[in-house]
Amino acid sequence: MESLEVGKILGEGVGEVQEYIDVCDYAVGLSRMFAGHVFPSERKGHALLEQWNPLGVVGVITAFNFPVAVYGWNSAIAMVCGNCMLWKGAPSTPLTSVAITKTLMAKDERLPLVSFTGSTQVGHKVSMMVQERFGKFLLELGGNNAIIVNEDADLDMVVRASVFACAGTAGQRCTTTRRLILHKSVYDEVVSRLVKAYGQLRIGDPCEADTLYGPLHSTAAVEAYKNAIEEAIKQGGKVECGGKVIDRPGNFVEPTIISGLSHDAKIVQTETFVPIVYILKFEVLDEAIRWNNEVKQGLSSSIFTKDLGNIFQWIGPKGSDCGIIxxxxxxxxxxxxxxxxxxxxxxxxxxxxxxxxxQYMRRSTITINYSKELPLAQGIKFE
Structure with missing residues (x-):
């Protein structure tokens, strides 16, 4: 069903269903471990506690590209926290998501929390609506993600990882690699090997077990793909491979590699939700980390290196600024x-x-006076 609606290959669809099963297992175990705290009170005869309670009803809005797993992440954990769920799936995946498509959850004060997964533009609107009524929101939006390949990287691993990272799910993951930042000493070899690997991708019906690369989700995505390639060429990019719509039924396009652009080119700074990766060349690691961090999004990032110093720089305060490193x-x-x-x-x-x-619960700080005195905090006297 998901392959038919999304265009995701069968193996990834099965994996997504498994992800929902796994997160249910995780949530069941988590339900026995919700922990408050007992703190020492500064006042004699007092107890200071912290407790977590359900919010009530949680609204979840999900995107087309993960119509099972993203709802699973939210619903399983929200429900073991004691909440009820109201779900609006993507309108283009009704068979998979059983969507409630006409509810204005963002403005409904009966929903203390709205969790939104989707584009940055729509997420911004949702957050503003929720914030206007002092509600809580949980946003998981876009990512202009990069892989940095240092000069000491294992290039066999780099190529295998990059093919799936760039072309998997036809580039329609929020964590898809959009930028490959390659050290100048390995640049030519990595590009050559990636072009060869792209040529071996089995493109076809996503419902067939041996397909590795399926169609885009919609005709709008095909147009976004065409426009991005046109813009990249205008801005000085060179198409190393791909770049064309495939002449067959369905929204099929070629997975594409583009080189020759500056790290700060407008198209490189733009997340296009299609299978296009931009290849950049760097000389020193500090420069590559700076380029990784200069985009507006901060979702996922990766480095390939064998050097411990590079690794700890990358994961430290002067490294990647992403949530996933x-x-x-x-x-x-x-x-x-x-x-x-x-x-x-x-x-x-x-x-x-x-x-x-x-995020799916409200925190309560509790003070219990079990004495017959009324001392004030900080030793204040009001007598």
């Missing part, structure tokens, strides 16, 4: 147990693992 793996493919989301225009929200459950 990877080493020697691609930008896409997240595990259930880690909080998923990003910074800046990606929205700042976190879904799934770690302490993301806290």
């Amino acid at each position: 990877n080493v020697n793996i691609p930008t896409n493919g997240a595990e259930i147990g880690g909080a998923f989301g990003g910074e800046k225009h990606t929205g700042g929200g976190r879904e799934s693992g770690s302490d993301a459950w806290k």
Whole structure:
């Protein structure tokens, strides 16, 4: 069903359903571990506690590209936190998402939290509506993600990782790699090997088990693909491979590699939700990290290197500014147990693992006086 509606290949669709199953398992275990705290009170005869309680009803708005898993992340955890759910799936995936498509959740004060997954532009509108009524919002928006390939990287791993990161799901993941930032010493070899690997991708019906690359989701996505390639060429880009709409039924386009653009070219700074990756060349690692961080989004990022110093620079305060920071793996493919989301225009929200459950609850700080005295905090006297 998901392959028919989204165009996602069968293996990825099955994996997405498995992800919902996995997050349900995770949430069941989590339900036994919600922890408040007991703090020492500065006042004699007092107890200071912290407790988490359900919000009530949580609204979830999801995008077309993950119509099962993203709802799963939100619903499983929100429900074990004691909340009820109201879901609006993407209008283009009704068979998969059973959407409630006409509810203005963002303005409804009965929903303390609205979780939105989708584009930065729409997420901004949703957040403003929710904020106007002092509601809570959880945003997981776009990403202009980069892989940095240092001079000491294992290039076999780089090529294998990059093909899936750039072309998997036909470029329609929020964590898809949009920019490959290559050290000048490995630039030519990586580009040559990637072009060869792209030529071996099995393109076809996403419902067939051996297909690795399916169609785009809609005709609008095909137009976005064509416009992005036209703009890239206007701005000085060179199409290394791909660049054309495939002449066959369906929204099929060629996975595309474009070189020759500056790191700050307008099209490189723009997230286009299609299978186009821009190749950039750097000389020193500080420069590459700066380029990684200069885009407005801050979702996922990766570096390929064997140097421990580079790794700890990358994950530290002067490294990647993204919510997801990877080493020697691609930008896409997240595990259930880690909080998923990003910074800046990606929205700042976190879904799934770690302490993301806290967003689906309200925090109460509780003071209990079990004495017969009324001392004030900070030793204040009011007598």
